[in-house]
Amino acid sequence: NAMMQTENNDNRIYLHYTGWTATTPVTDGIIHLYINGKLSETITAEDDYYPVKSIFRTGDKVKIEASSENGKYKAKAETRISAPLxxxxxxxxxxxxxxxxxxxxxxxxxxxxxxxxxxxxxxxxxxxxxxxxxxxxxxxxxxxxxxxxxxxxxxxxxxxxxxxxxxxxxxxxxxxxxxxxxxxxxxxxxxxxxxxxxxxxxxxxxxxxxxxxxxxxxxxxxxxxxxxxxxxxxxxxxxxxxxxxxxxxxxxxxxxxxxxxxxxxxxxxxxxxxxxxxxxxxxxxxxxxxxxxx
Incomplete structure (x- = not known):
């Protein structure tokens, strides 16, 4: 999960393995973050989360690609940043x-x-x-x-x-x-x-x-x-x-x-x-x- 904000200097991404009754943090994962098609940063774990340092702006298209256990598990997602009211x-x-x-x-x-x-x-x-x-x-x-x-x-x-x-x-x-x-x-x-x-x-x-x-x-x-x-x-x-x-x-x-x-x-x-x-x-x-x- 990652619900981030444009003006937040403490944005985080959380990766977990899901089970029947509980989840386990992924600590060996790698996340590639792209802004408008260009690689912005490669993120590794810090404790149980992945810190995001990129700066986001109105209209940006942001994509993340996450993997763990040497590529055994993969997930990705993308979003677009809307203009503020x-x-x-x-x-x-x-x-x-x-x-x-x-x-x-x-x-x-x-x-x-x-x-x-x-x-x-x-x-x-x-x-x-x-x-x-x-x-x-x-x-x-x-x-x-x-x-x-x-x-x-x-x-x-x-x-x-x-x-x-x-x-x-x-x-x-x-x-x-x-x-x-x-x-x-x-x-x-x-x-x-x-x-x-x-x-x-x-x-x-x-x-x-x-x-x-x-x-x-x-x-x-x-x-x-x-x-x-x-x-x-x-x-x-x-x-x-x-x-x-x-x-x-x-x-x-x-x-x-x-x-x-x-x-x-x-x-x-x-x-x-x-x-x-x-x-x-x-x-x-x-x-x-x-x-x-x-």
Whole structure:
């Protein structure tokens, strides 16, 4: 397996022998990596992985050829690097949303959220049917006095609410009501996947809600800050299909005979696994004086 990124200086490829119940790392393998038909590097194992030093750019066609035990076992795969999305603008506002799974005294519970309206544009050089992945990282810094000392608490979360966004719900925006038994297993978008088919004239406005979580912003804090990192990854169709299936597998109920068994896609010739290189764009926000909201 290798799910790499263009701006990552620690890209790795993993080779394993597969068995009936477990896998074994390949430590004597050799990997030839080609970019646009030219050999870029020859890679040998470092511990249980194969470090990649090549620099990847938009439009590159990358191919790997792996072998082990003097050529007894061989596998290969290739991918193309898509152009990154463009983040045109990010607007923020504070809103209150109902928690459809919580009631207190017979009344619904409402939580505070920071809503992000993200304006995206698809590059003209890309085909209209392309695939993307969203990742949001929040880091909370909370200062408070404890035993006469200034104490700093740092908490990190990757959680966000996407249920009101059309692309991230794959065309089915709604709310978080648990409607009970379903003939078709509900799909949760654990990896922030979406497709460009929801763009209009190559543009799209995405709606994300970040909960103002009191578990991270302590109620007795003198000062609290939140740093938000937004990353959009342009990915291949193979990576999209792979992560889509993995999302289904995470929720698969082995005791429910109605639900279909998730099938994990593969784009390796001569083996099984996934080979992909994502191209990213990022945007950062800082929210100050978070403690004033409690």
């Amino acid at each position: 463009q983040i045109i603008n990010v607007d923020t506002t504070y809103i209150s949303l109902r928690d459809y799974n919580s009631w207190v005294g017979g009344k619904p519970v409402y939580d505070n959220y920071l809503r992000l309206n993200i304006q995206l544009k698809q590059p003209d050089i890309e085909a209209e049917n392309t695939y993307y992945r969203l990742e949001i990282k929040q880091i909370f810094y909370s200062h408070k006095w404890h035993d006469g000392r200034d104490t700093l608490s740092i908490d990190t979360t990757y959680n966000y609410n996407y249920i009101y966004d059309t692309a991230l719900t794959d065309g089915k925006p709604g709310h978080a009501i648990d409607e009970g038994f379903e003939l078709i297993q509900k799909w949760n978008n654990y990896f922030g996947l979406f497709k460009s088919c929801y763009f209009k004239n190559r543009e799209y406005n995405m709606t994300i809600d970040l909960k103002e979580d009191i578990n991270y912003i302590h109620i007795d804090s003198q000062k609290a800050e939140r740093y938000i990192s937004i990353r959009f990854y342009s990915i291949s169709e193979s990576e999209h299909r792979y992560l889509y299936a993995m999302s289904s597998a995470l929720d698969f109920d082995t005791e429910n005979f109605i639900y279909a068994v998730p099938l994990i896609p593969n784009n390796i010739k001569g083996g099984i696994g996934i080979f992909s290189i994502a191209n990213q764009v990022k945007y950062k926000l800082k929210e100050e004086n978070c403690q004033d909201r409690y």
